[in-house]
Amino acid sequence: MSKNSKLKIYITLFFVMITWGLNVIATKLLVTSFMPVTMTAFRIFTAAVGVFFILFYLGLLKKPTKNQFLYMILCSLFNVVGHHYFLSVGLKETSASNGGLILGMGPILTTIFAIFLLNYKVTVLRFVGIMFGFIGIFFIIFQSGNGLQAISLGDFHVFLSIFLQAISFIMIKKISGTLDPRLMTGYMLLFGSVILFAISLIVEPNGLQSMGNGSVGIWLLFFASAFLATSVGHMIYNYAIGKVGPSESAIFINLNPFFALVGAALFLGEVISLPQVLGFIFIIFGVVLGSGGFEELVRYRKGKQKYVA
Known part of the structure; x- marks a missing residue:
């Protein structure tokens, strides 16, 4: 792949990370206007329609096998139902800045599970990165200085979602x-949107009625979140993985907490505290080291220098 092609992908990924970071702000606004689970079910369904439209345009639509079908339902229970349920409920109960920073723990948690379930090698740098990540979370959720009482239910729900x-x-x-x-x-x-809607009928009996309370601006935000952040964002990210590899693509995820913090300050007027800034710094270093991104970059540069020599 040429340098210009890679540069275009990197620039595109940069803008995707902006939408993902700001999507935390969008979700925070949406759950204050609609009941969270019902809204999330409709938003995810809208995103699914967008993805299938893109798949049809690209000629990628295909009927899965029975085993693939069952496995996708199982994945959906964790990736869509569990993740988005607790994220929407959590952002109802905590600040967007806290939520965005906690979501930044995603790559580190994935690495931990990969170590235990996929037998990934634990290096010193990865261990240090994992510790940095948890130190960052400590700064965020204990920022008030009130010990365990400082942990809000919203913080816990967002952590559970990631x-x-x-x-x-x-x-x-x-x-x-x-x-x-x-x-x-x-x-x-x-699959996830259907299951979430069924859950919403139980936990939010008036959820459908709440969907009629949104202003034009809120509905525009709803469709922007569904199509831009979820449909287009995930499609572009998956495309980038295929072109430049997962390690280089994953490095861009580190930008999400930054854009979530900036968005919370600009659009919600949230005051960013020093502990949040310190937590952000620790999480960034933790993700870069703990996810193996730094090691991959070093190996890539060494291999490139050897090839040039």
Whole structure:
């Protein structure tokens, strides 16, 4: 691949990370206007429609086998239902800045599960990175200085959402060799939205009624979140993985907490505290070291220098 092609992909990934970071802000606004689970079910279904439209345009639509079908439902329970349920409920109860920073733990949690479930090698740098990540979370959730009482239920729910998503990434990796991840994404979003809607009918009896309370601006935000952040964002990210590799693509995820912090300050007027800034710094270093991104970059540069020599 030429340098210009790689540069275009990197620039595109940069803008995807902006949408993903700001999507935390969008979700925070949406759950204050609609009941969270009902809204999330409709948003995920809208995103699924967007993904299938793109798949049809690209000629990638394919009927999965029975085993693939069952596995995708299982993945959807973790990646879509569990993740988005606890994320929407959590952001109702905590700040967008806290939520964005906690979500930044995703790559580290994925690495931890990969170590235990996929027998990934634990290096000194990865161990240090994992410790940095948890130190960052400590700064965020204990920022008020009130000890365990400082942990809000919202913080816990957001952490649980990224915890479940990290498990799903391991499951997806095991099946991605037999099924295109982009196609898998569409089916998972569709299955998940149906299950979330069924849950919303139980936990939010007035959820459908709340969907009629949104202003024009909120509905525009709803469709932007569904199509840009979820549909287009995930499709572009999966495409980038195929072109430049997972290690180089994963480095860009580190930008999400930064854009979530900036968005919370600009659009929600949230005051960013010093402990949050310190937590952000520790999480960034933790993700770069703990996810193996730094080691991959060093190996890549060494191999390139050897090739040039």
